[in-house]
Amino acid sequence: MLDPKYNERIGQIFARYPDKRSAVMPMLYVAQEQYGWVSPEAIADVADVCEMDPTQVTSIAGFYTMFRETPKGKFWLQVCTDLPCALKGADQFYEGLLKLVGLDHHHDTTEDGLFTVEHVTCLAACDKAPMLQCNFHFHESLDLEKMKALIDSWRAEASSGTLTEAQGLP
Amino acid sequence: MQHILLRNRETPDIGKFDVYVQNGGYEGLRKALDMTPDAVTGQVKDSNLRGRGGAGFPTGMKWSFVPKVEGPKYVAVNADESEPGTFKDREILEKNPHALIEGALICAYAIQATAVYIYCRGEFWDLAHNIEAEIEKARTAGWVGNRIAGKDWSCEVYVHLGAGAYICGEESALLNSLEGKLGQPRVRPPFPAVAGLYARPTVINNVETLANVPFIMVNGAAEFKKIGTEKSPGTKVFCMSGHVANPGNYELPLGTTFRDLIYTHAGGIANGKKLKAILPSGASGPLLAATDKVLDTPLTYEDVAALGSVLGSASVIMLDEDTDMVWATQRMAYFFRHESCGKCTPCREGTYWLEKKMNSIIDKKATATDIKILEDVAVQMQGKSLCALGDFATSPIVSSLKLFRNEYEAYVEPPAKPAAKAPAAKPAARAAAPVAAGGD
Ligand SMILES: Cc1cc2nc3c(=O)[nH]c(=O)nc-3n(C[C@H](O)[C@H](O)[C@H](O)COP(=O)(O)O)c2cc1C
Ligand code: SF4
Ligand code: FES
Numbered sequence: 001m002l003d004p005k006y007n008e009r010i011g012q013i014f015a016r017y018p019d020k021r022s023a024v025m026p027m028l029y030v031a032q033e034q035y036g037w038v039s040p041e042a043i044a045d046v047a048d049v050c051e052m053d054p055t056q057v058t059s060i061a062g063f064y065t066m067f068r069e070t071p072k073g074k075f076w077l078q079v080c081t082d083l084p085c086a087l088k089g090a091d092q093f094y095e096g097l098l099k100l101v102g103l104d105h106h107h108d109t110t111e112d113g114l115f116t117v118e119h120v121t122c123l124a125a126c127d128k129a130p131m132l133q134c135n136f137h138f139h140e141s142l143d144l145e146k147m148k149a150l151i152d153s154w155r156a157e158a159s160s161g162t163l164t165e166a167q168g169l170p
Numbered sequence: 171m172q173h174i175l176l177r178n179r180e181t182p183d184i185g186k187f188d189v190y191v192q193n194g195g196y197e198g199l200r201k202a203l204d205m206t207p208d209a210v211t212g213q214v215k216d217s218n219l220r221g222r223g224g225a226g227f228p229t230g231m232k233w234s235f236v237p238k239v240e241g242p243k244y245v246a247v248n249a250d251e252s253e254p255g256t257f258k259d260r261e262i263l264e265k266n267p268h269a270l271i272e273g274a275l276i277c278a279y280a281i282q283a284t285a286v287y288i289y290c291r292g293e294f295w296d297l298a299h300n301i302e303a304e305i306e307k308a309r310t311a312g313w314v315g316n317r318i319a320g321k322d323w324s325c326e327v328y329v330h331l332g333a334g335a336y337i338c339g340e341e342s343a344l345l346n347s348l349e350g351k352l353g354q355p356r357v358r359p360p361f362p363a364v365a366g367l368y369a370r371p372t373v374i375n376n377v378e379t380l381a382n383v384p385f386i387m388v389n390g391a392a393e394f395k396k397i398g399t400e401k402s403p404g405t406k407v408f409c410m411s412g413h414v415a416n417p418g419n420y421e422l423p424l425g426t427t428f429r430d431l432i433y434t435h436a437g438g439i440a441n442g443k444k445l446k447a448i449l450p451s452g453a454s455g456p457l458l459a460a461t462d463k464v465l466d467t468p469l470t471y472e473d474v475a476a477l478g479s480v481l482g483s484a485s486v487i488m489l490d491e492d493t494d495m496v497w498a499t500q501r502m503a504y505f506f507r508h509e510s511c512g513k514c515t516p517c518r519e520g521t522y523w524l525e526k527k528m529n530s531i532i533d534k535k536a537t538a539t540d541i542k543i544l545e546d547v548a549v550q551m552q553g554k555s556l557c558a559l560g561d562f563a564t565s566p567i568v569s570s571l572k573l574f575r576n577e578y579e580a581y582v583e584p585p586a587k588p589a590a591k592a593p594a595a596k597p598a599a600r601a602a603a604p605v606a607a608g609g610d
Contacts, residue, residue: 016326016328016330018242018368019349019350019368021349021350021351022348022349022350023350024350025330025331025332025333025347025350026330026331028333029331029333050350052350059352060350060351060352063335063352063353064292064332064333064334064335064353065333065334065335066292066293066333066334067333082254082501082505083254083255083412083449083453083487083498083501083502083505084254084255084411084412084487086501087411087412087413087487087489087493087498088412120334121252121254121336121505121508121509122252122253122254122255122256122452122505123293124251124252124256124257124259124260124291124293124294125257125260126254126255126256126257126409126411126412126417126485126487127257127409127410127411127417127418127419128417129411129417133293136292136293136295136296137295137296138293138296
């Protein structure tokens with residue numbers, strides 16, 4: 001069941017549309033926030049409130065890149081490696097980032113569960129390449145040195161238990 | 171030049187409701203509300219404003235297609251901005267959102283719409299929440315909601331967040347996505363003006379298109395037409411990316427030449443390199459070689475079309491002399507395979523084969539026959555798909571084969587034979603990241 005703490009938000013979402021089905025994407029964001037990913041329970045909850053078939057909700061969740069079909073690290077890093085960013089060294093940045101967090105393969109999560117690293121297509125920030133999105137917040141005009149500082153600060157946040165960047169997670 | 175769209179460049183706080191109003195904000199809507207809806211559409215028609223989302227369709231004409239029927243009607247704002255190299259709508263949404271909100275409300279009044287949905291790409295999470303807050307301020311001031319400005323017309327404005335799918339920028343896919351269906355294009359007719367969102371009359375316009383409308387209402391069509399060219403009036407936000415010295419958005423009159431845009435405004439090519447080629451419309455339009463003829467071409471819908479390319483959303487990607495064109499094209503082939511929605515066979519299968527062939531060429535596992543097959547598949551796909559993505563996917567391939575075929579040939583020739591022109595240095599072979607090892 002979706003947590004009652006979301007009731008007000010859910011009410012506001014439904015008020016925007018003439019039917020319940022149109023709320024499926026915003027509801028998937030709510031459920032993803034609660035469960036951390038669009039787990040089978042999340043799908044069932046959304047299907048329930050939107051009065052839809054769970055298989056339809058599953059196919060919608062699978063259609064979009066921002067719904068987490070599998071659990072991800074606390075810091076879900078999506079690096080843009082589309083052409084304009086790649087022309088500015090995004091591939092090398094991406095490789096360097098994998099090394100920084102200690103991953104061999106992309107789309108993997110570190111053993112401590114902190115970092116998932118993926119590449120994505122254009123995020124409308126091509127003038128500030130290389131860039132990435134961490135839990136849906138942009139970090140732009142990066143290089144590996146700045147990235148290392150960010151990783152260090154995120155690791156510190158994680159060990160002190162104050163996950164600011166991970167909060168407000170869609 | 172004064173900015174019309176990027177007014178935040180002169181007034182950094184214009185994104186805040188109070189500051190927007192202090193600087194003449196909502197005067198365009200006030201004027202519109204004192205006119206008949208038809209007169210508003212007429213003024214936009216007279217201005218010759220053309221859609222900034224890619225196709226350049228005349229905006230006033232689009233509004234005039236909406237039938238005068240009772241019941242709900244909608245404006246859907248296309249804020250899905252996902253074309254590689256495009257980041258103009260984002261600056262407007264982030265820094266000057268009321269220009270869009272006001273423009274969308276003027277459109278809504280003209281077609282007597284009952285609600286505006288701003289379909290924002292999901293990655294614009296932070297700025298979408300800011301826009302919601304700004305809409306509330308406009309509501310408090312009486313510009314949104316019931317009986318706007320005391321008139322007999324009510325209209326809501328909502329933000330809807332997408333969740334990462336390029337195809338949802340295609341207008342009929344956007345409507346399906348808003349309705350909670352899979353974000354795949356619809357078969358047309360019916361056209362959205364007649365049966366769009368919830369099968370009701372709907373106008374879909376791009377963010378930048380609508381952000382022009384307050385200026386047109388306040389200053390009149392004639393003032394607007396003084397800027398730009400006869401067939402392409404107004405300014406345009408050009409998104410400069412790739413190997414350019416000063417990447418970013420540049421709002422300039424339509425009709426500015428490529429040369430002026432690149433060398434006068436954007437500082438030329440980075441690191442003193444020579445310009446080799448230009449993608450004037452992101453990944454979706456044909457490549458242009460950087461010849462004098464191209465550089466002296468004015469950036470208008472008609473002049474870029476005459477060169478065999480498109481102005482599109484004006485996401486101008488610069489490629490310098492060291493760029494390996496086969497590598498760059500492969501990256502675009504990856505993009506289209508990844509973003510094809512899979513609804514129709516020519517595009518679903520075609521984008522798969524195009525990427526596969528590009529990969530085999532770049533991995534030096536291909537022969538001259540594969541280049542021929544690549545070209546055949548691309549040509550065969552053209553005009554056969556349900557939406558324009560199927561054609562977009564072919565344009566980087568067909569155009570790079572036309573202009574830089576020697577670079578393809580250098581990849582497939584046996585190493586002993588001297589290549590016509592060796593492929594230029596490139597950033598890490600076939601970018602281990604995006605294409606290797608699956609995962610998506
Ligand atoms: C695959 C595809 C992607 C598109 N993406 C966008 C987009 O991100 N933003 C946009 O405004 N238009 C996009 N369009 C164009 C829209 O379909 C539509 O023409 C446009 O929103 C109309 O607005 P306008 O008349 O104001 O330009 C796309 C079209 C296609 C075929
Ligand atoms: S052309 Fe491609 S993106 Fe468009 S409907 Fe067909 S499969 Fe989908
Ligand atoms: S290509 Fe990376 S943000 Fe556009």
